[in-house]
Amino acid sequence: MPELPEVETVRRGLALKMTGRRIVHAELRRQDLRRPFPPMLARTLTGARVGRLRRRGKYILVELDDNGTLLLHLGMSGRITTGDASTPHATHDHVVLTLDDGTVVRFNDARRFGLIDYTRRGDEEAHPLLAGMGPEPLVPDFDGRCLAAKLAGKMTPIKAALLDQKVVAGLGNIYVCEALYRAGLSPRRVAATVTGARAERLAAAIRAVLNEAIEAGGSSLRDYVQSDGELGYFQHRWAVYGREGEPCPGCTCAEGVRRVVQSGRSTFFCAKKQR
DNA sequence: AACAAGACCTGCATGC
DNA sequence: TGCATGCAGGTCTTGT
Missing domain, CATH: 1.10.8.50 (Helicase, Ruva Protein; domain 3)
Incomplete structure (x- = not known):
């Protein structure tokens, strides 16, 4: 599913639901996708308030108010859905976030080619996953x-x-x-x-x-x-x-x-x- | 250094 | 129905 247009669509949808909200609960139903989650991820997420959601290539960058940024990649089969607590867990719901308004955000990825990482604010472009990435095709000077x-x-x-x-x-x-x-x-x-x-x-x-x-x-x-x-x-x-x-x-x-x-x-x- | 192939995973459609 | 095969929106690692 996810190339730039799909990632951008997901980013926009998530921004509407998440921006300004506080994460009150973070459930990691496994500890890795393509690679292990960063250490203490659940503790990092719990209590954090969500700021801007940006995109770089196929990555979604979620700014948190603890001076950190979450890096999300959907791989081949990654999906992020929102709902509420009434929805039961689905197979391959690997990360489940509950927000302070009751919204539940689920990262589901059957093939687990997706990825979640965490980096300090301001260091995003230097992150190994983003460093060296080519130009964004939708910026004005891409010609x-x-x-x-x-x-x-x-x-x-x-x-x-x-x-x-x-x-x-x-x-x-x-x-x-x-x-x-x-x-x-x-x-x-x-x-x-x-x-x-x-x-x-x-x-x-x-x-x-x-x-x-x-x-x-x-x-x-x-x-x-x-x-x-x-x-x-x-x-x-x-x-x-x-x-x-x-x-x-x-x-x-x-x-x-x-x-x-x-x-x-x-x-x-x-x-x-x-x- | 540049490039192609292999590996990582699961699910689905197809054909026997 | 069961089983084998091939294919899938990505990308990191390995080998030439």
Whole structure:
């Protein structure tokens, strides 16, 4: 589920529920996800008041009033839902927070590729998980020049390069496929050859697809964190992802959308439109 | 240094 | 129905 648009949708939903609230109880139903939780996590959370919720790439940063910041990553299957105490624990609810208004926040992650860490305020960008992360694609100065600079010298396919969080923060398999399709660039193209007008097209496509997805998530996922973590309706707007064999929008090629595997991950594209 | 493959986990769809 | 297989929105580690 979680690439940048989904993480941003979750962040917005959580901010509405959590900002300004105090955590009155923190239940750790296991002590690790992808890695062990930081020591004393339950004690750190209990009694803390929640400040701003920010996002960096696919991480949600929850500021606490103890001069610390919680780092949350949803991995592949992570979900954060809110409800109240009447909801019984679900399988894979690993962390359950109760807020001072009775709201219950649950971090559920079947595959446990997610992660929770804690760092001191002001040190976030230096945290090993965030240090070296590439530019945020939705900030105003992210453009073709910025993107081309990150791709310079890379002989790997552009598909693989865009999945590297050091190149652009927050992209994942779906939105990389979609952005390359919109930009008309082959996923197999050598990354370093994406310069000039091609880089501008790709940067614009990345921004457009992410913004549209956030909007779509924002409307149908308004209550996402109260729900079962279903996708927003943007999945219905995928042009190529998950559409092997189907015709791509407005294209007359006989072959339709192709699927290939690059660095172990499925890539969906149109060989006619993408060069 | 750069890149690809492997590993980490569970759940689900598919096919026999 | 049961079982095996392959696939999944990520990324850290290992090996070439």
